[in-house]
Amino acid sequence: MSLIPARFILIALPILVAAALLPLGVSGYILGLLTIAYYFAVFSMAWDLLFGFAGEVNFGPTFLIGLGAYGAGILNNRYGLDIPLCLLAGTALAVIGGLALAVPALKLSGPYFGLVTLVAVLLLQNLIVVFSDLTGGEIGLTVPDVISIDADTNYWIALGFMTVSGLILTAIARSPAGLILQAAGQDPVVAGALGFNVAKHKIAAFAVSAAFSGLAGGLIVFYMGTASVGTLIDTAVGVQIIIAAVLGGRRTIVGGAVGAVFLIAAGELLRPLGSLSTFVVSAAALAVILFVPTGLLGLASFRRAS
Amino acid sequence: MTVAVKPPAAATVRAEPCLTVHGLTKRYGGLVAAKNVDLDLRPGEILGLIGPNGSGKSTVMKLVMGLEKPSAGSIRLDGTEIAGWPAHKVARAGIGLVFQHARPLMRQTVLENIVLALLPDSLLRLAPDSSVTDRARAIAERVGLGAVIDRRPGTLAFADLRRLELAKAIARDPKVVLVDEPFAGLTGPEVATFSALIRGFRDEGKAVLLVDHNVKSVAALVDRVFALYLGERIAEGSAESVMADPTVRRVYLGGSIETAARPEAAFKRESLLTVEGVDVLYGKAQALRGVSIHVHEGEFVSVVGLNGAGKTTLFNAVSNLVPHAGTIRFGGQDLARMTPAAIARAGIVQVPETRELFGDLSVLENLDLGGHHLSKAEAAKERDKLYELFPILKAREGQSARTLSGGEQQMLTIARALMMRPRLLILDEPTLGLAPVILEQLSKALERLRQTTPITVLLGEQNVTFALPHADRVYVLEQANIVWEGPPDRFATEMGAAYL
Numbered sequence: 001m002s003l004i005p006a007r008f009i010l011i012a013l014p015i016l017v018a019a020a021l022l023p024l025g026v027s028g029y030i031l032g033l034l035t036i037a038y039y040f041a042v043f044s045m046a047w048d049l050l051f052g053f054a055g056e057v058n059f060g061p062t063f064l065i066g067l068g069a070y071g072a073g074i075l076n077n078r079y080g081l082d083i084p085l086c087l088l089a090g091t092a093l094a095v096i097g098g099l100a101l102a103v104p105a106l107k108l109s110g111p112y113f114g115l116v117t118l119v120a121v122l123l124l125q126n127l128i129v130v131f132s133d134l135t136g137g138e139i140g141l142t143v144p145d146v147i148s149i150d151a152d153t154n155y156w157i158a159l160g161f162m163t164v165s166g167l168i169l170t171a172i173a174r175s176p177a178g179l180i181l182q183a184a185g186q187d188p189v190v191a192g193a194l195g196f197n198v199a200k201h202k203i204a205a206f207a208v209s210a211a212f213s214g215l216a217g218g219l220i221v222f223y224m225g226t227a228s229v230g231t232l233i234d235t236a237v238g239v240q241i242i243i244a245a246v247l248g249g250r251r252t253i254v255g256g257a258v259g260a261v262f263l264i265a266a267g268e269l270l271r272p273l274g275s276l277s278t279f280v281v282s283a284a285a286l287a288v289i290l291f292v293p294t295g296l297l298g299l300a301s302f303r304r305a306s
Numbered sequence: 307m308t309v310a311v312k313p314p315a316a317a318t319v320r321a322e323p324c325l326t327v328h329g330l331t332k333r334y335g336g337l338v339a340a341k342n343v344d345l346d347l348r349p350g351e352i353l354g355l356i357g358p359n360g361s362g363k364s365t366v367m368k369l370v371m372g373l374e375k376p377s378a379g380s381i382r383l384d385g386t387e388i389a390g391w392p393a394h395k396v397a398r399a400g401i402g403l404v405f406q407h408a409r410p411l412m413r414q415t416v417l418e419n420i421v422l423a424l425l426p427d428s429l430l431r432l433a434p435d436s437s438v439t440d441r442a443r444a445i446a447e448r449v450g451l452g453a454v455i456d457r458r459p460g461t462l463a464f465a466d467l468r469r470l471e472l473a474k475a476i477a478r479d480p481k482v483v484l485v486d487e488p489f490a491g492l493t494g495p496e497v498a499t500f501s502a503l504i505r506g507f508r509d510e511g512k513a514v515l516l517v518d519h520n521v522k523s524v525a526a527l528v529d530r531v532f533a534l535y536l537g538e539r540i541a542e543g544s545a546e547s548v549m550a551d552p553t554v555r556r557v558y559l560g561g562s563i564e565t566a567a568r569p570e571a572a573f574k575r576e577s578l579l580t581v582e583g584v585d586v587l588y589g590k591a592q593a594l595r596g597v598s599i600h601v602h603e604g605e606f607v608s609v610v611g612l613n614g615a616g617k618t619t620l621f622n623a624v625s626n627l628v629p630h631a632g633t634i635r636f637g638g639q640d641l642a643r644m645t646p647a648a649i650a651r652a653g654i655v656q657v658p659e660t661r662e663l664f665g666d667l668s669v670l671e672n673l674d675l676g677g678h679h680l681s682k683a684e685a686a687k688e689r690d691k692l693y694e695l696f697p698i699l700k701a702r703e704g705q706s707a708r709t710l711s712g713g714e715q716q717m718l719t720i721a722r723a724l725m726m727r728p729r730l731l732i733l734d735e736p737t738l739g740l741a742p743v744i745l746e747q748l749s750k751a752l753e754r755l756r757q758t759t760p761i762t763v764l765l766g767e768q769n770v771t772f773a774l775p776h777a778d779r780v781y782v783l784e785q786a787n788i789v790w791e792g793p794p795d796r797f798a799t800e801m802g803a804a805y806l
Contacts, residue, residue: 171432175431175433175434176425177428179414179418179422182414183422187409189409192392193394193402193403193405194394194397194422194423194474194478195427195478196427198394201429
């Protein structure tokens with residue numbers, strides 16, 4: 001039982017090499033889309049650690065992303081801190097904010113955890129509008145520094161970040177601690193009777209998920225040069241992240257990446273349909289969720305198991 | 307009863323108990339599930355904790371494991387007070403629980419399930435450890451899971467799922483092992499294998515607490531038996547002495563019961579309800595095996611059986627709530643293709659053991675819902691008759707059902723079912739969790755019902771005291787099979803020994 005299965009490397013490696021070579025052949029516009037898709041892939045993978053393994057539905061992935069993005073952005077915009085310091089601080093803020101939310105919320109059972117996370121998004125959204133001096137409010141926040149102005153470099157950074165995040169999250173999910181986390185998610189009573197502190201493991205998972213979400217949120221700000229409620233925090237963005245993870249396959253981590261790229265690519269391919277395109281993409285996602293609830297990757301891994 | 311070869315208990319058991327329970331009490335609202343329970347368990351000893359459904363034995367087990375918090379009392383493990391600790395701390399202190407219903411992780415393999423039980427509660431165990439995997443393999447071999455080690459639990463046979471639960475308990479290596487209904491649903495040879503595995507715990511010097519319904523099933527294995535009834539100890543000692551105990555015999559067999567059976571010949575020849583060769587499978591567990599019963603118009607038939615024997619399943623098959631093989635006819639009609647709603651309209655009204663009252667509605671409203679197909683005048687007449695039968699309901703007319711006591715709720719449930727004017731009333735375990743004094747009131751009401759109306763009743767009960775007096779005929783259901791049929795007055799002599 002190795003942390004990263006060999007079969008997985010065999011499939012993922014050629015795809016990643018091909019993706020790394022893309023800047024040689026495609027336009028900057030497509031690279032830009034994929035760069036965004038890769039950051040969303042990290043959002044979805046981090047979300048799947050909670051939903052797929054800890055068994056908790058977090059309706060507020062954008063709460064964590066927003067803390068990371070605005071935390072990093074404000075420090076750069078206001079105090080001119082270096083980008084790495086801003087990213088670090090943003091990530092820390094996401095983890096702290098995530099824990100402040102998760103520790104009390106995980107004491108609630110049933111659907112209440114999900115509701116608390118949903119309300120947290122609305123709160124953050126309102127705070128940003130209220131403190132518009134600091135945050136730029138509804139207009140958005142601009143940062144003076146960006147990671148790079150070169151589309152290729154930005155693309156490679158996003159691809160590399162997604163790959164490393166995917167590896168780390170997969171390794172955690174498949175580790176002994178990940179097994180305990182799955183036990184806590186699937187049957188907390190049995191996990192408790194086996195001597196595992198269910199709350200501790202779920203809170204740790206939430207912290208890890210928050211760290212990756214916050215870091216990705218910060219990176220996306222320094223890629224785009226702006227942060228706004230509409231692009232990073234709105235509940236619609238959260239829904240996209242959730243759909244991507246479920247579409248790609250619950251409990252697979254990597255499924256989140258597949259789903260995120262798929263959603264953004266499909267949206268682009270269907271752009272000629274105009275406003276219908278969103279509808280078609282949503283309908284297709286709904287169909288996959290209804291008829292293949294294990295998602296695209298889940299389907300493949302179940303074939304293998306049976 | 308087979309007497310297994312075992313060393314005399316006194317010789318092997320050390321004097322010092324490792325688990326000491328004192329004055330343990332648990333209240334759920336008004337219901338006292340465990341009352342002042344005192345219990346000692348020594349290393350190398352197997353104690354059988356027995357009692358009928360609702361006696362509090364599962365509650366005691368959950369309190370010890372930390373799955374429920376006690377209302378009062380102390381639980382000491384090697385001198386450390388653990389009462390009220392959360393389950394994961396209790397588990398780490400050295401208590402393990404083998405769940406009655408296998409609860410493995412369905413998406414992990416057998417091996418991974420055992421590995422899980424071997425892991426420490428650490429967030430930082432990120433690297434896989436091959437020594438843990440090796441130990442898990444060894445445990446799997448020991449319990450006989452070697453051949454299926456890489457399969458997922460969903461593909462395992464029922465007995466293998468139970469083996470997996472034992473494997474997890476072995477992996478945790480607890481000082482005290484709690485085993486909930488060790489043999490439920492197992493066949494003869496499987497029972498022997500499991501007994502050997504449980505004896506293995508004792509031979510390693512662990513203390514074992516077996517929780518089960520009756521003495522018979524665990525008699526060959528236990529050193530001592532502790533019998534609970536309504537949350538209190540009624541007997542303690544060797545299996546033989548507990549089986550001979552008059553209180554235990556009264557609880558299980560109903561003591562000397564006045565029966566008033568009418569002979570079967572007194573009823574019309576053809577039966578109202580005929581169940582023939584009914585089989586029901588729940589996944590891999592056989593819940594009913596070739597069950598045949600019949601009920602005549604106007605007859606009162608009791609189906610007696612312990613919890614898990616298949617009573618509720620039988621009733622659910624009659625109401626077509628579970629898929630089943632075999633035929634079920636009611637008044638000449640085949641029920642196979644009828645929906646549960648159509649069967650209810652045809653006159654079979656089931657009172658489930660869970661009662662299913664509308665808690666926020668008043669007594670009157672609950673009754674009116676039962677009689678909604680009647681005209682206003684008829685409903686009022688029917689209601690008055692029922693108020694005569696259950697006077698307490700009239701006094702509680704405006705109260706919401708949730709605020710009634712358990713016994714009153716049961717009466718209301720039966721009354722609501724009667725408002726539907728059933729041709730066949732099915733009562734599923736109406737005595738569950740009721741105090742003796744309430745039982746008596748309910749019993750009187752049923753007797754009056756039987757004598758003053760032409761009603762046909764099919765009663766499922768494990769409480770023999772309640773099931774026998776009213777019955778014209780009795781069936782005994784044991785582990786999915788009908789094992790006995792006869793008049794109630796022959797029950798104690800013919801079935802008594804087997805039922806303890």
